[in-house]
Every structure is written in structure tokens, then in C-alpha cells.
Amino acid sequence: MKKNITIYDIAKEANVSPSTVSRVLTGNERVKPVTKQKVDAIIEKYNFRPNSLARSLLYKQSKMIGIILPDINHPFFSTLVQKSEAHALSLGYTSFLCNSMNDTDVESTYLQNLIDKQVDGILFLGGRINQVATDPKLAEEMNRIMDRVPVVFVNGEMAGVDAHVIQTDEKEGITNVIDLLHNLNHQRIAFLGGEQGVTSREVKVNAFKEALARHHLPIHEQWIMNEGFDIESGEELANHLLYLNEKPTAIVCVNDFVAIGVIKTLNKFGIRVPEDISVVGFDDIYLAKDFPPGITSVSQNYEELGKTAVDVLVKLINGESAKKKSTVPTKLQLRNSCQLAKREEVDKE
Structure with a gap:
């Protein structure tokens, strides 16, 4: 049996042109059924599979995607990238990971580098797509990139950029947190963390x-x-918060890192969690489960x-339509960082 079979070998044995073999491999309907049957038989005979370089030329795809993220050290991004990369690999795609270090100039550099490497598409996380006020120049650059390759935004958007967006329902997550605290009789609730404009x-x-x-609870700015x-x-x-005269009975944090800092x-x-104050995080990073007393998180x-x-x-x-x-x-x-509000605290209201 021949080794290193190529489409040229198959074309020669089938007495057809290499372009006909390519059309058979790509499922082109312009090949006559009898010709297709003959070529398929020879492909099967040699168990032919085009190597990655030949496949990229054949299908005009590199089978590579780029992933741009703002901070590889943050468990939210590293965990999400791990899951994304594993699924991409199961579909035959390798990934280029680009850590922009929360710098839009670095994002721009990576976007161009990924285009130069001829990736088939880009997943974009954080950075410019998490800004409430979109920078028009960054939006213009993103549109130029999207003219070259597909780009999918994860948990973010940009004004003036008609990208496909995948997002978690963060509003639902916070709503469920407040429902929980309300059911635990908490009426004085704080929100800590994050940056304005993000x-x-x-x-x-x-x-x-x-x-x-919705629960008719006071909002303390x-x-x-x-x-x-x-x-x-x-x-x-x-x-x-501890220097204020009036203090909450529960604290909702923008993420689990902030919750860890609050608990520390x-x-x-000498303020106990949850006996004196309940604390809730967000993201459910791997530390949330094991950081004492175990952080309730979304x-x-x-x-x-x-x-x-x-x-x-x-x-x-692949040129298919997808939900926008x-x-x-x-x-x-649910973990151990929340409990019923103390009776005397509820009675203060």
C-alpha cells in the first residue's frame, strides 16, 4: 500500500483531475455521481485523510481560532478559556490564546497578529467590549477585523459593531441573590466592587x-x-463600610475576589460570616467553594x-447562519456564607 497518499495520487488512479478530487472531498455537487463514486472508492481504499496543511488549502481554512482575553490570571477568564479551548479542540480547531493585560493597544496588536496567522475566527472577551461608552476608533478597528474573519463577543458588546454576542444572564443571577437574601429576612443589603463604566x-x-x-427594600446609595x-x-x-454609622446585614459582591477580600x-x-453579616459573591470561581466559610456565589x-x-x-x-x-x-x-438575618436586626427596620 502506498504511503503518504495525496490527492494527486487519487486523481491519477481515478483518471480525473486533482480539482475533481478536491470537489469530491468538499462535497461539491458539480461532480457527476459516477465520478464521485469512483473517487470515493479510491479514497476509502487508501483510507485517505488530508493532512492539516492540505486541508487548509482544500477548505481554505486554517482550523485555528484566536481567543483574546484581558487577564489570564483571573479565574473567570482562565476557566472560560479552558472550557472554550477544550470544546474547540473536540471540533478539530486549535486555539491561539492572547492575554491583552487590560490594554486596548495590546488588543489591537493581537487582533492584527491573529489576522496575519490566518485564523478562521476570533472569540473576544473583556476589554473594549466591556466598556459602557464605546471608543469609536476601537469600534472602527473591530469592524475592519470582522470584514476579514468572524468574531464572537463573550459577555460584552460595542456600539456600532454588529457582532454575534454570547452572554450569561447576569441580571437573573443578581435577582436570584436578592430573592435569597429577602427570603432570609435581610432588609439592609450592600453592593460592593467593580468599576464605573464597566x-x-x-x-x-x-x-x-x-x-x-421589587421587594420594597430600601436602596442605600x-x-x-x-x-x-x-x-x-x-x-x-x-x-x-465598617466606618459608616449604619451597617448592612448582607453584602452582595461584584465577584468572588471582592467577596474574599470583604470576608478577610x-x-x-471580629465580624463573623455569616453569623453577623452574610456575604454573596459572583462567578463561582474554584476558590469560592473552599474559602471559609464557603462562599455562596452565582x-x-x-x-x-x-x-x-x-x-x-x-x-x-462555515458560512452558516447563527443566532445573533x-x-x-x-x-x-448555595454555601455557608449566608444565613437568616438576626431577629434584632430585622426589628430595627
Whole structure:
């Protein structure tokens, strides 16, 4: 049996042109049934599979996708990328991971590099697509990139950019958190963390206020604070909160890092979680389960989010239609950082 069979070998044995073999391999309907049957028989005879380079020329695809993310150290992004990359690999695609370090100039560099590497499509996370106010120049650049390859946004959008968007239902997640705290008799609830102008914070804050209003609970603006998305931000915000005369019985945090920082500071001042104050996080990163006392958190449903994003991107790569916006449900993970509000605290209201 021949080794390293090529489409030229198959064409010669079938007495057809190499382009005819290519059309058979790509499913082109212009090949006569009798010719197709003859070529298929020879392909089967040699168990022929085009190698990656030949396949990229044959199908005009590199079978590579790019993934741009803002911070590989953050568990939300690293977990989501892990799930996305694994699903892409199961579909025959390898991935280029590009960590932009929250720098839009670095994003621009990576976008061009991915085009130069002839990736078939790009998944874009964080950075410019999480800004409430879109930079017109960045939007223009994104549109130029999308003229070259399909791009799918994950948990973000840009004004003036008609991209396919895959998002988790963060509003639903916060609504479920407030429903939980309300059922636990909490009436004084704070929201800590995030940065103004970043959609992952603004969506949650708006949902937080809407949910409080729906339960006829007071909205204390002095308890809605932003500083950042890391553990240090949680520590700093908890410090500010403890200096106020009136304090909440429950704290909702923009993410689990902030929740960890909040719990660390509360513990430092002898305030017990959940006995004195209940704390809820968001994202359900791997640390949430094991950080004492175990943080109640909203799962971003990473596997479904990553799978949906990759599936939509592959559909676009293959020239198929795909839903313009897909929403993945979140799930509230109940742990030990929340409990019933103390009776005396409820009676204060």
C-alpha cells in the first residue's frame, strides 16, 4: 500500500483531475455521481485523510481560532478559556490564546497578529467590549477585523459593531441573590466592587436596585461602592463600610475576589460570616467553594458559555447562519456564607 497518499495520487488512479478530487472531498455537487463514486472508492481504499496543511488549502481554512482575553490570571477568564479551548479542540480547531493585560493597544496588536496567522475566527472577551461608552476608533478597528474573519463577543458588546454576542444572564443571577437574601429576612443589603463604566459592574448594580425595589427594600446609595474587581478592592471597600454609622446585614459582591477580600476584612475586625453579616459573591470561581466559610456565589455556567460561544463561531466560519445573541442561564450555588438575618436586626427596620 502506498504511503503518504495525496490527492494527486487519487486523481491519477481515478483518471480525473486533482480539482475533481478536491470537489469530491468538499462535497461539491458539480461532480457527476459516477465520478464521485469512483473517487470515493479510491479514497476509502487508501483510507485517505488530508493532512492539516492540505486541508487548509482544500477548505481554505486554517482550523485555528484566536481567543483574546484581558487577564489570564483571573479565574473567570482562565476557566472560560479552558472550557472554550477544550470544546474547540473536540471540533478539530486549535486555539491561539492572547492575554491583552487590560490594554486596548495590546488588543489591537493581537487582533492584527491573529489576522496575519490566518485564523478562521476570533472569540473576544473583556476589554473594549466591556466598556459602557464605546471608543469609536476601537469600534472602527473591530469592524475592519470582522470584514476579514468572524468574531464572537463573550459577555460584552460595542456600539456600532454588529457582532454575534454570547452572554450569561447576569441580571437573573443578581435577582436570584436578592430573592435569597429577602427570603432570609435581610432588609439592609450592600453592593460592593467593580468599576464605573464597566458593563460587568453596571449590569449587576442596575439589577441589584431593581430587585430591591421589587421587594420594597430600601436602596442605600452609601452602601453601593466601587473600587475594583480584585481581593484588595474587597478589603478596602469593607473597611469603608465598617466606618459608616449604619451597617448592612448582607453584602452582595461584584465577584468572588471582592467577596474574599470583604470576608478577610470582616474577620480581621471580629465580624463573623455569616453569623453577623452574610456575604454573596459572583462567578463561582474554584476558590469560592473552599474559602471559609464557603462562599455562596452565582455560577457563570462556564461549560455552557464556552461551548455556545465556540459553536456559534464555528457556524460563522462555515458560512452558516447563527443566532445573533444567545443568553446562557446562571445558577445560584448555595454555601455557608449566608444565613437568616438576626431577629434584632430585622426589628430595627
